[in-house]
Amino acid sequence: MAAADSPSTVLRRRDLCSRGIRLASKMRVDVVDLLDAYVEQQGLDASASVAAVEGVPLAAVERWDEQTGTQRLLENLAAYRTFRTLLAQMLEEQREQLGEADTGLGRALAAVLLQVSAFAYHVEELLRLESRGIPGEEGDGPPSLPRLSLFEQKLRGLGVLRELAQWAVRSVRDLRQLAKPSPATGTAPGLAESP
Numbered sequence: 376m377a378a379a380d381s382p383s384t385v386l387r388r389r390d391l392c393s394r395g396i397r398l399a400s401k402m403r404v405d406v407v408d409l410l411d412a413y414v415e416q417q418g419l420d421a422s423a424s425v426a427a428v429e430g431v432p433l434a435a436v437e438r439w440d441e442q443t444g445t446q447r448l449l450e451n452l453a454a455y456r457t458f459r460t461l462l463a464q465m466l467e468e469q470r471e472q473l474g475e476a477d478t479g480l481g482r483a484l485a486a487v488l489l490q491v492s493a494f495a496y497h498v499e500e501l502l503r504l505e506s507r508g509i510p511g512e513e514g515d516g517p518p519s520l521p522r523l524s525l526f527e528q529k530l531r532g533l534g535v536l537r538e539l540a541q542w543a544v545r546s547v548r549d550l551r552q553l554a555k556p557s558p559a560t561g562t563a564p565g566l567a568e569s570p
Contacts, residue, residue: 385556388504392554395497396547402490403543409483410536416480417529428534432457434541439548447549448502449510454542455495461535462488468528491539494546501553 414421432454436442442450466484499509523531 384504388501389554391497391501391504392550395494395501395550396554398490398494398497399543399546399550402487402494403540403547405483405487405490406536406540406543409480409487410533410540412480412483413532413536417532419529419533423530423533425530425534425537428531428538430457431461431535431538432542434538434545436545444553445502445505447553448498448505451542451546451549452495452498452502452510455491455498458491458535458539458542459488459495462491462539465528465532465535468532472525487539 411421413419432450434454436450462484466481466488469481469484502509
């Protein structure tokens with residue numbers, strides 16, 4: 376399929392990758408700012424160690440360079456769909472805790488939630504361009520989490536934001552990899568291969 380890519384498809388892929396890189400880079404900056412505000416507002420120590428949080432996708436991957444383009448896109452899509460759910464839950468918990476008392480943090484959370492949703496849609500567009508089916512959202516996202524204490528909610532939020540910042544970095548790397556032309560065909564590498 377890579378050999379059959381038309382020049383317009385190759386240009387469209389590069390354009391989508393470039394825009395996705397800008398989206399992910401902006402999202403990372405905003406998540407880091409949100410993380411600073413969250414730590415301060417929640418009264419947490421910025422250096423607090425948070426164990427892996429159940430249901431939060433980890434950005435680290437073994438043998439990253441061996442993944443196909445489709446695998447990269449599918450993992451990004453699943454991760455950002457999960458983060459969309461987690462951020463919506465954090466926003467709801469924030470509103471329950473503070474009501475409208477802290478609109479700044481709530482607005483920042485809502486803004487990052489919108490960026491996550493936009494990025495997930497962007498990844499779907501890349502998958503459509505590659506004529507890949509978009510997996511349904513049934514079963515995506517974290518499992519139903521038990522009701523946590525206020526302190527546990529704060530730590531989970533810290534873990535979610537930290538991992539989202541790492542995902543933004545990984546997404547930029549993934550999209551840069553996808554945008555690279557293959558030396559033999561002039562098309563992006565690995566996109567035609569199945570996962």
